[in-house]
Amino acid sequence: GAPVTVDISKIEEGQRVTYPWRGLPVFVVNRTKAQLDALPSQDARLVDAKSDSGSAEQQPKYAQNETRSIKPEWLVLVGLCTHLGCVPDFVPVMKPEPFDPDWKGGFYCPCHKSRYDMSGRVYQGVPAPKNLLVPPYHFVDDTHIQVG
Ligand code: FES
Numbered sequence: 001g002a003p004v005t006v007d008i009s010k011i012e013e014g015q016r017v018t019y020p021w022r023g024l025p026v027f028v029v030n031r032t033k034a035q036l037d038a039l040p041s042q043d044a045r046l047v048d049a050k051s052d053s054g055s056a057e058q059q060p061k062y063a064q065n066e067t068r069s070i071k072p073e074w075l076v077l078v079g080l081c082t083h084l085g086c087v088p089d090f091v092p093v094m095k096p097e098p099f100d101p102d103w104k105g106g107f108y109c110p111c112h113k114s115r116y117d118m119s120g121r122v123y124q125g126v127p128a129p130k131n132l133l134v135p136p137y138h139f140v141d142d143t144h145i146q147v148g
Helices: 033-045
Strands: 004-007 016-021 024-030 074-078 089-091 106-109 114-116 137-141 144-147
Touching: 004 016, 004 024, 074 144
Parallel strands: none
Antiparallel strands: 004 144, 016 024, 024 074, 089 106, 106 114, 137 144
């Protein structure tokens, strides 16, 4: 499949936009400072907080950090649940109801209730075994990301 170039200049803070790439939905999220600041508070409840236990394909080098990204605010993920491949919902609120109050939002899979944080890191005790996949991407310039 051909690489896809995404213009990120119109994605507002806190917004998620979905782009097709190789027939897959790719999520690009412009995370807020509050969302980034909340990430460390979730580490103890995650399966793979440092994103260092997956294959190179699932966790490229630039995703082996807390934000799982090249630039902290910009999150780029393949939007398919690592359980059975449903498309997770984006939950950009810090205290989503009716979930437990310590969840700071992220992604929720409606198929079998897997939850991920705002870096796509999977929580313990849900069916999904792994963090959401980070695709190959790079910044072409300050306002464009190329995926693939
Ligand atoms: Fe997402 Fe099963 S496909 S929890």
